[in-house]
Each structure stands twice: as structure tokens, then as C-alpha cells.
Amino acid sequence: MTALTTDLKRLGSLKAPAGFADRVLSQAAVGDSYAVFDTVLGPVYVAWNRHGVSAASRARSHAEFEEWFKREVGRPLRAATAPAELAARLGRELSGERTLRFDLRGLTEFEQSVLRKAKEIPRGQVRPYSWIAREIGHPAAVRAVGTALAHNPIPFFIPCHRVVRSDGVIGNYSAGGPEAKRDILMLEGVRLHKLQELARAGYRYEGVRSTKIYCYPTCHHARRALEKNVVWLHDAAEARKAGFRPCKVCRPEAAVAS
């Protein structure tokens, strides 16, 4: 080979400048960016893309988050600086606002409907797994609901922690175990001890004598009732027998013509 063609070949073996591929991917808006955000829950890793927030986790390091994201979501991921606007919206979301968009592509229809339903549970309230199952039209799929919630890629912001067992056991929590779930619920103002006490005694619902309506105990309608008007109820049959109708807001049983 001549010197000339050797020179040409060397030109062809040049490497692209450092960071070139990442710049191209970010220009094309491919994949997700992530950053660590300071929140009331402490530092939380959050990933987002043009469709919305796509993942959240209390990872201990960038490497741990990247590893988890790769396994759970699988799209290209790159570190970014935390946009101030997103930081503010994440904070507001955790204090009860619901303005964030979420990217749930990659999840099954069923998983998406479970997570969307969990999102409807207001801050400071809880619902049993069976409530989600019934509300999304799969009343028998209580276990599958639990599995879908366990694989929630965006915990804290999609509040899977607000779904609890109706027997008062806190239930598992993928984002840090039952302890973490308890902490978040308390932070949100759920009176957990009272709730567990009632559940252990077999009470599921709260009836209000003055309105003749019964609710889940954390429903804000139930909480507004005066102590002297409150009746604790074991089940829907007992409630109806005592002349109560289900609350239209928290819907303690399948839609009943009132």
C-alpha cells in the first residue's frame, strides 16, 4: 500500500469527538433524561422524556438508578441537569396537585389502567386493592392489581402507596418496603394507627347518620362528619341494612342506582 492510501485510511480510522453520540441522541429527543431532585421525601431520581415523567426511584447512586432503569424500562438514558420547572412541578405533585404528565408506554393496558386509577386517590386517603380491581372493571383481579402496583415505574408521583390491604396490613411496597409506605402515608396526613385499629376490628366503612351515606374511612366526606354521627360498619350489606347508601365520591361498592 502506498503512503497516500495509508494516510487516507488513517483519516478513516478517526474517532468521533467525545460525547458526540449523546449529543445526537439528545438532539433527536431519543430516550430519557434523568436527574436527582430534592423533595419532601428526600433525594429522588426522576427520569423524563417528551411524553412526560417516565420513572422515579430512591436509588442510592447514579449507577444504581441507571441499572434499574435499564432493567425496568430499557430505553436509552442519560444524565442531565435538573430543570427548575420540572423540580417545581414534582414538588407540587407531591403536595397533592395533579398536573404532571406520565409516560406509561411499555406497560400493558391492564397495568396502565391500574396506575391511572391509583392516581385518582387523593393525597391523605387510601383505598383497598379490591377497589382498584372493581373500578377498572376486573373485580376478580385483585392479585394482578397488586402485581401491577408493585411494578409501578413512577412511585411517589403515581401514588401506589395509597393502596392498602383492607385488613389493615400495610402491604408490601417496592419503593422501600412497608416502613417507607407507612412513612409516606403519615407524611400525607393519613391517620394510620386509627385506620389499622378499625381494620383489625373488622370495620371497613364509616357511616354518617345525618346524611345516611357510608364511605371509606379516609374519604374526605367521612372525615368531615361529627364524631357523634359516625357509625362503623363491617361490610356493604350491613351498611345497606342500616339504611346507608354508598358515597358517590369514594365509591365503597360498585355503582348502585341511588
Place this chain on the structure above:
Amino acid sequence: MEDVERVFERMVREHQDRLFALGFALTGNRHDGEEVAQDALLRAYRALVTYSPERIHDLKQRAWLHRIAVNVARNRYRGTRPRLVELNGSEQDVAPGPEAVAMRTAEIDDVAASLAALPVRYREAVVLRFVQDLSYAEAADVLGQPVGTVKSNVHRALKILRGEDHDRADN
């Protein structure tokens, strides 16, 4: 959607060096070379999202990307005279490959500059054949020209680069 994104990410990582070298060799300087490579990949992505999974699967990525990059470079130098290389010596952002380490940056820039001085049809042919190491058939496919034309353009280019061309009547 995810699948296209993953295909594209792999494509970028696999072909980035090759496309940067192609852009550099066609434009004569690193900065323009990087822009050609980036522009070509972004065009590729915009095309890719409209393709069916079968079409993406059957894509001959190397030839396809070369074709896009050659077009991007043509659009850039259309109507402009070939630029002379910028020899400002500040090239810290370049990570040299093992083979390139032996050769000083400035020497590579000289090679690129001498390519940039060639008429476009000779430059494209010799760059695809000897810088990018495509076969004549592949280069002909990328350029949409007969193999014979590419061969004669390559020989002409080599002759000029070696300074053996005494009867230049090009352009």
C-alpha cells in the same frame, strides 16, 4: 416506538466514528465534519420513525447512512468553494483511535485539506473507496453511479493527490 429508539441508539453508537470521518474527509475540517455526521444521523432518525419494522430490519445501515451523509455534505458545499482546513491546533475534543495516535493531528488535517481541494466527484469517490474502505461496488451504490465511473474518478483523484496530474482541466 421504543424499538425505533433502541435501533437508532445502536446505529448512532456503531456508526458515529465512521460518519465523523466521512464528514471530515468530505468537508475538509473537523467542525464541519461533526456537523455533517450529526445532521446525517438526525435525518436518518426522522426517516426511521416512518419506516415499517420490516423495512428497518432489512436496512443496509452502512450504505444507507453513507448515502445520507454524502447528500448532507453536498448540500453544504453546493455553491460554496471548498474551504481550506482550519489549522488552529486546538483539537483536545478529539479522542484519537489507536492507529491515529501515530500520526499527528495536523498531518491528518493536511490530508483532509488536500481532499477538500479536489473536485467534488473525485473527492466523493476516493473518500468512499480509501477513507471509508468501501468496495467499488458499495461506493457506486452509495453514489448512484456506475462502477466504471467511480473507478475512473478514484484513479483521477489519486493522481491529483500524488501530484501526478499535469493536465488538470477540471471544474
